Amino acid sequence: MRPVPVPTSDRLSDYLAADAVVDHGHPSIRALAGALRAADGDPVKSAEAAFRFVRDEVDHVIDAADPRVTWRASDVLRERVGICHAKAHLLAALLRAQGIPAGFCYQELSALHGLNAVHLRGKWARLDARGNRTGARGEFSLDEEKLAWPVDFARGERDHPEIHPAPAPVVVDFLMAAEPGPGWYERGLPGTL
Template sequence: MNPAPTPTSDRLSDYLAADTVVDHGHPAIRALADALRPGDGDPVEAAKTAFLFVRDEVEHVMDAADPRVTWRASDVLRERVGICHAKAHLLAALLRAQGIPAGFCYQELSALHGLNAVYLHGNWSRLDARGNRTGAGGEFSLDVEKLAWPVDPARGERDHPEIHPAPAPVVVDFLMTAQPGPGWYEKGLPRTL
């Protein structure tokens, strides 16, 4: 069983902030967030719709063998492709644009894997919109974690329960300096925070 998700900040406003990476003030992010918002304004349905969009409509670079590198949420949306971290940046932006607090979580698998946490009904729940094309099993659930990949401690894998208001600097630095091309993600993707 995974440890309970724990926010690193006591201020929910930190999980609604925009920055260079989570640029939810961008017109394309705002327009999509508005389009995904259900008519009744239900935040759970809004979160689920945003999750499904990012999981199913944005390709994971490894699954698609795509040479492009994206890291800013608006760029991920424009290009419709990104590694797990980039997809997490987009999901956070879409949620925050709708006033739903969202943060960033990590797992140490064969490399550092990025996912999100969302705050709804007074609780944090982790969501993993990586994409399910290659055996991953990420599903939207607020009650039971259904992440893309289970952590296997016997293989040295580790789950980080912390919920960060901003993406890890080691991830952002890697993505901002990565050179596009085949297998770019194999050249220095961080293994730990």
């Protein structure tokens, strides 16, 4: 059974904040967020456009066999590549730049997998912009959860229900210290929070 997403903060403003990772004040983030904003101002259409951009236009490092390491949202946008966590950082930045609250969620699969939650229509919904290659099936949906990977509880996998306003420190620390090169993500990617 999937957990009900639970925000770790009662203040929606915490899910709009900028920091060194989610640098949504960066000119490139602001420009793209503006370009993705729906003409009629509909935040759902704008969120879906941001989701599709990150899912489809930013390569996942494993799928692309790319040796680069990105972690800051503006760097992910510039390089157009990132691991699931980096892609989640970019999606949060693009949403927050449009005034749409966004947070971070995690699954324990073969390694810690990062995704987002978005607050629209008065409720939270989890979104996974990992990219639909190698069997992943993430889709934009506010009503039915359509994440990239189903959790297999029989294999000991775990779905964390918490929605964090900032990326997990264990993830950021790993990404900041990672050395670029083939298979860099296999060297110490956290397995748990």
